Each structure stands twice: as C-alpha cells, then as structure tokens.
Amino acid sequence: MDTLVSGFFDSASVTTSMPFLFYSKSSSVRCRGAKSVLECPLTDPTFSRKLDDLFNREKAQGVDNPIVVGAIPFDLAQPCHLMVPQWFTFQSAPPFDMSQFNDTGFKHRVRAHQFVPNHDVFIQCVEQALTRFDDTDLKKVVLSRLLELELDKDVDLTRLMGNVMAQNPNAYHFNIPVKGGVMIGASPELLIRKKDERVYSNPLAGSAKRQDDQALDGAAADALWQSKKDQYEHRLVVDSIRSAISGYVSDLRIPEEPSLVNTPTMWHLSTQIEGCVKESATNTFDLIKAIHPTPAMGGTPTQHAKQAIDEIEPHDRHFFSGLVGWADSKGNGEWAIAIRCAEVNGAFVRLFAGAGVVPDSNPENEWIETGNKMRTMLNAFGIKRDAL
Numbered sequence: 001m002d003t004l005v006s007g008f009f010d011s012a013s014v015t016t017s018m019p020f021l022f023y024s025k026s027s028s029v030r031c032r033g034a035k036s037v038l039e040c041p042l043t044d045p046t047f048s049r050k051l052d053d054l055f056n057r058e059k060a061q062g063v064d065n066p067i068v069v070g071a072i073p074f075d076l077a078q079p080c081h082l083m084v085p086q087w088f089t090f091q092s093a094p095p096f097d098m099s100q101f102n103d104t105g106f107k108h109r110v111r112a113h114q115f116v117p118n119h120d121v122f123i124q125c126v127e128q129a130l131t132r133f134d135d136t137d138l139k140k141v142v143l144s145r146l147l148e149l150e151l152d153k154d155v156d157l158t159r160l161m162g163n164v165m166a167q168n169p170n171a172y173h174f175n176i177p178v179k180g181g182v183m184i185g186a187s188p189e190l191l192i193r194k195k196d197e198r199v200y201s202n203p204l205a206g207s208a209k210r211q212d213d214q215a216l217d218g219a220a221a222d223a224l225w226q227s228k229k230d231q232y233e234h235r236l237v238v239d240s241i242r243s244a245i246s247g248y249v250s251d252l253r254i255p256e257e258p259s260l261v262n263t264p265t266m267w268h269l270s271t272q273i274e275g276c277v278k279e280s281a282t283n284t285f286d287l288i289k290a291i292h293p294t295p296a297m298g299g300t301p302t303q304h305a306k307q308a309i310d311e312i313e314p315h316d317r318h319f320f321s322g323l324v325g326w327a328d329s330k331g332n333g334e335w336a337i338a339i340r341c342a343e344v345n346g347a348f349v350r351l352f353a354g355a356g357v358v359p360d361s362n363p364e365n366e367w368i369e370t371g372n373k374m375r376t377m378l379n380a381f382g383i384k385r386d387a388l
C-alpha cells in the first residue's frame with residue numbers, strides 16, 4: 001500500500017477489493033484496487049494541485065498516462081471520491097447482444113421500504129417550489145426523493161450489474177465502490193466527455209413513461225414532443241450549458257431542437273452538444289466545474305436552484321445526481337450523471353430519482369414520474385411492481 005500524502009486517506013479504509021467498472025460506447029474502463037484515494041471537494045483551491053501530485057507520483061513510477069476513477073457528489077463543495085487504481089484497462093464495448101444475459105431468475109423480496117420524503121411531504125416540497133416561481137428569478141428546480149429498501153438477502157453485485165447491463169444496453173453502466181457501499185446503475189445521461197480537443201455533452205430533460213403497447217408508446221413520445229412544459233424544461237438546460245461552457249469551448253454545435261430518446265422505462269428529450277476546447281490545458285474537471293449541476297439536476301438559475309434544493313429537500317443527495325466516470329493525466333475523461341442507480345450495502349439499498357419542477361408542473365405527476373424513473377433499478381433487482 002502506498003504512503004499517502006496530505007489530503008488523501010488510506011485506501012485500506014475503503015472498499016478497495018471491489019472492482020470499479022464504467023462502461024460506455026466510447027470508453028470502457030475496468031479497474032481493481034486503489035493505490036490512493038483523493039477525497040477533496042472540486043471547489044477546493046487545492047484540488048488541482050492534489051490531482052497533479054497523484055498523477056506525478058504515478059508517472060514517477062512509470063505509468064505513462066495515469067487515470068483517476070470514481071464519483072463526484074451533486075454538491076461540488078462536498079468531497080469527491082477519486083481513486084488511482086492499482087490496475088486498469090480500457091476496452092471496447094462487448095460485440096454481443098447484452099440483452100441475452102438478462103437473468104430472469106435474479107429476484108428479491110422487499111422486507112421493508114421507506115420513501116424519503118414520503119408521498120405527502122414530497123408533494124409539499126413541490127408545492128413549496130411552485131410558490132417560489134412567482135416572486136423570484138427561479139425558473140426551474142429539480143426535486144428528488146429516495147427509496148430505501150431492506151431486501152430478503154444480500155445483493156449479489158455481479159448478477160445485479162449483469163442485469164443492469166442486459167436490461168439497459170444503451171446506457172452508461174457503472175459499478176463504483178464508495179464509502180457507503182457500491183453505486184451501481186445505468187445512466188442515460190452524459191455530462192461531459194473530452195477526447196483530445198473534442199468535447200461532448202448530452203443533457204436530457206423532459207420525460208414520459210414508456211408504454212407496453214406500441215401504439216400507446218408512440219403516442220406517449222408524441223405527447224412528450226408536443227408538451228410545452230417539457231420543451232421549456234429542456235430548453236432551460238441547453239441554454240444554461242451553452243452559456244456555462246462557452247468560456248471554455250468554441251465551435252459549439254447545438255441542434256435547434258431536441259430529439260426523442262428512450263430507455264426501456266422512459267422517453268426523454270435529448271440534445272447532443274459538441275465543441276472544441278479553446279485552451280489545450282482545459283481538462284474534464286474544469287468543464288465539470290463550469291457546467292455542473294446543469295438544470296437537468298439542479299435548476300435555473302444554478303445558484304438560486306441549489307439554494308432552493310438545500311432548503312426544500314429533506315435529504316442529502318451526496319453522490320446521487322453527481323457524476324461517475326474517469327479522467328486521465330492528459331485532461332481526457334468521461335463523466336455520466338449518477339441517476340437510474342442504486343447504492344447497495346449488503347441487503348440495504350437506496351434508490352434515487354428527481355424531476356424538473358417548472359411553473360406548469362403538477363406535484364402528483366412529479367411523484368409519479370420519479371416513481372417511473374426508479375423502475376430502471378427495481379427491474380434490475382427483479383422487484384415486482386406490486387412489492388411497494
């Protein structure tokens with residue numbers, strides 16, 4: 001085990017035996033072990049120096065282009081959890097059809113469950129947000145809720161990850177050991193990818209539930225596309241990213257209109273953003289600090305929405321709606337948003353879902369939408385609809 005310099009804690013104190021996995025269509029990383037762990041807020045003025053120290057120590061040991069992997073919290077003022085892996089490899093996406101590995105025998109019974117906040121309090125939270133639109137500059141705020149579960153047995157993380165991947169073949173898949181357990185999920189949303197000078201982001205906002213019947217499913221997608229409320233909710237996200245990123249990125253390509261994308265459980269409005277860094281020294285952490293949280297996770301204006309979330313939400317999101325991914329010493333990296341995921345610790349599981357609240361929002365619909373978003377992970381656990 002390496003000796004750790006100030007600002008890092010002993011990696012023996014975290015779950016270092018668990019693998020770190022981050023699979024995307026463009027860069028899949030598998031890691032084992034943690035030589036050292038950086039726990040420092042991204043907003044801390046010493047963050048960049050500490051990161052450079054880590055990379056330099058690795059280079060001194062002969063690693064040509066070292067990486068860090070891990071999770072960054074929703075609130076950038078809270079410490080991130082970044083590890084220098086003992087062993088890592090980049091690999092291409094599996095060439096086979098993942099869906100054939102759906103493990104229908106993987107099932108869990110729910111012993112106890114609790115919504116945090118519960119239904120009535122969540123409705124009050126949304127109503128409280130709605131009152132703030134009248135007399136302030138607040139335009140959108142994303143409110144979230146947790147579902148805490150006690151299952152009938154310890155979760156087999158390998159089988160869970162297999163199901164997450166098989167059921168959501170187009171998502172960003174991740175298995176990330178953190179202090180409270182392991183974060184496992186299938187996120188549909190990319191905050192930032194940087195490859196050499198190219199930068200990509202793919203915000204999603206505006207949602208509708210998928211339907212089993214094909215005609216109804218098409219109608220749900222059409223209704224989402226036509227929805228003024230959802231188009232507005234989405235536009236706020238794109239406008240905010242455009243203005244936040246433009247200091248760092250030129251040649252920005254942003255389609256005039258969003259497109260429709262789907263996961264197995266949800267339809268979303270989506271925009272593919274692309275550009276080129278102005279300065280070659282810009283790294284993914286600079287870009288994260290510039291654009292996170294986007295109004296897809298926070299709201300508009302950013303600081304006002306952050307404050308509203310702090311005041312209204314009764315729970316700490318911690319890594320939920322933060323970021324998961326990797327970065328290398330050359331400034332490249334890929335960071336997905338930590339949604340449609342679970343934090344698992346033995347038989348105890350926490351799920352998260354948020355929804356954008358705008359003046360036209362209906363509190364009950366936001367409760368239903370957040371419940372629908374949780375189905376991604378409930379399905380992966382093999383938990384039946386009527387279990388809750």
Ligand SMILES: C=C(O[C@H]1C=CC=C(C(=O)O)[C@@H]1O)C(=O)O
Nearest residue numbers: 205206207296339353354355356
């Ligand atoms: C915050 C979540 O979803 C975001 C991503 C897509 C659509 C969203 C929406 O319509 O509100 C959310 O911004 C979540 O899944 O927990």
